[in-house]
Amino acid sequence: DVKVTQSSRYLVKRTGEKVFLECVQDMDHENMFWYRQDPGLGLRLIYFSYDVKMKEKGDIPEGYSVSREKKERFSLILESASTNQTSMYLCASSGQGKGTGELFFGEGSRLTVL
Amino acid sequence: AQTVTQSQPEMSVQEAETVTLSCTYDTSESDYYLFWYKQPPSRQMILVIRQEAYKQQNATENRFSVNFQKAAKSFSLKISDSQLGDAAMYFCAYTVHNFNKFYFGSGTKLNVKP
Numbered sequence: 001d002v003k004v005t006q007s008s009r010y011l012v013k014r015t016g017e018k019v020f021l022e023c024v025q026d027m028d029h030e031n032m033f034w035y036r037q038d039p040g041l042g043l044r045l046i047y048f049s050y051d052v053k054m055k056e057k058g059d060i061p062e063g064y065s066v067s068r069e070k071k072e073r074f075s076l077i078l079e080s081a082s083t084n085q086t087s088m089y090l091c092a093s094s095g096q097g098k099g100t101g102e103l104f105f106g107e108g109s110r111l112t113v114l
Numbered sequence: 115a116q117t118v119t120q121s122q123p124e125m126s127v128q129e130a131e132t133v134t135l136s137c138t139y140d141t142s143e144s145d146y147y148l149f150w151y152k153q154p155p156s157r158q159m160i161l162v163i164r165q166e167a168y169k170q171q172n173a174t175e176n177r178f179s180v181n182f183q184k185a186a187k188s189f190s191l192k193i194s195d196s197q198l199g200d201a202a203m204y205f206c207a208y209t210v211h212n213f214n215k216f217y218f219g220s221g222t223k224l225n226v227k228p
Contacts, residue, residue, distance in 0.1 A: 033216070040123070042205060042220040058215075090159065094216075101147050101209060103216055105159040 003027075006091050006106035013113050019078040021109050023091030030095065032074035033103070036060060037088040046089075049074055081113045118208050120219035127196045128227050134181075135191045135222045137206030143167075146210050148182065148189045153203040153221075162204070165189065193224075201226045 007022035025032065031050050035043040045058030047066040055066050063085060067075045074093075078085055091106040117140045127133035139148070150162040165173045165182050172180050177197075181190045193200055206219040 035218075040220055042118075042120075043218040045215070048215065092159075092216075102149070102161050102164065103151075103159075103207070105151075107158050 004091055004093055004104050004106040006089075006109050008109050009107060011109060011111045013081050013111065015082060015113060017081050017113075019081050019111065021076040021078075021089055021091075021111070023074045023076070023106055024072050025074075025091075025093040025104070026072065027093060027095070027104065028071070029093035029104075030071075031093060032068065033092045033094075034058075034064070034066060034074065034076045035090040035092065037090055037108070043090065046076065078111075081111075083113050085111065086113045087111060118206050118217050118219040120206055120222050122222045123220070124223040124225070126225040126227060127193070129196055129198060131196055132192060132194045133196055133224065135193075135204050135206075135224070137189045137191070137219055139187050139189065139206070139208050139217075141187070141208065143210050146208060148180075149207040149209075149216075150178070150180070150189075150191045151205045151207060151218075152200075153205065154199075155202070159205070163191065196226050198226050198228060200224060 004025045013019050033048045034046040037043050044060050046064050049055045049068040065077045089109045092103045094103050119138045146167045148165045151159050152162045153159040163173050163175045163178050177194045179192045203221045205221045207216050209216045
């Protein structure tokens with residue numbers, strides 16, 4: 001059974017804290033993504049990575065950074081969390097240029113910043 | 115710029131009836147893929163159906179089918195014989211051939227009434 005696993009389902013952090021959201025996939029996919037999901041706004045791309053140590057900014061990268069040291073793992077980092085980063089964060093992966101192009105999602109990490 | 119628009123924030127359907135969710139997109143590409151994803155409450159996002167732009171035939175998956183109108187840039191999802199388990203957020207999505215960037219609509223919440 002293919003899987004994208006996000007380390008935390010629910011997190012509560014304080015303003016100014018550093019936050020790490022981890023994502024691991026077991027499908028040997030080249031592409032990995034971090035999305036932010038807010039009501040009425042759909043999914044907005046924060047960052048994506050198409051290879052180890054490679055990353056590209058998405059539509060809303062401000063306030064976030066990412067790390068991809070291994071193919072299966074893609075981390076999202078909030079250097080100094082702010083209340084406007086309270087949201088649902090979704091990790092996803094896909095095969096590059098092959099297969100069905102389907103995005104496989106993790107269960108999501110709901111972050112609350114107080 | 116690529117955009118995906120879902121104009122129906124919420125819809126309701128009676129169990130066993132048919133419902134159609136709308137999606138339009140904007141692109142200058144000729145080779146692309148369209149998807150409908152389903153996100154049940156508090157559960158993982160999963161693929162419902164996929165359409166390649168170069169295929170004229172509309173995709174079908176059991177009770178789910180699409181009406182793909184390439185010239186009009188329209189991609190609607192029809193759910194036949196609606197079931198209680200179909201209640202979810204539905205997202206329309208678009209990507210180009212290398213699958214490294216996906217664009218999502220804002221979502222349609224589907225309620226199914228018993």
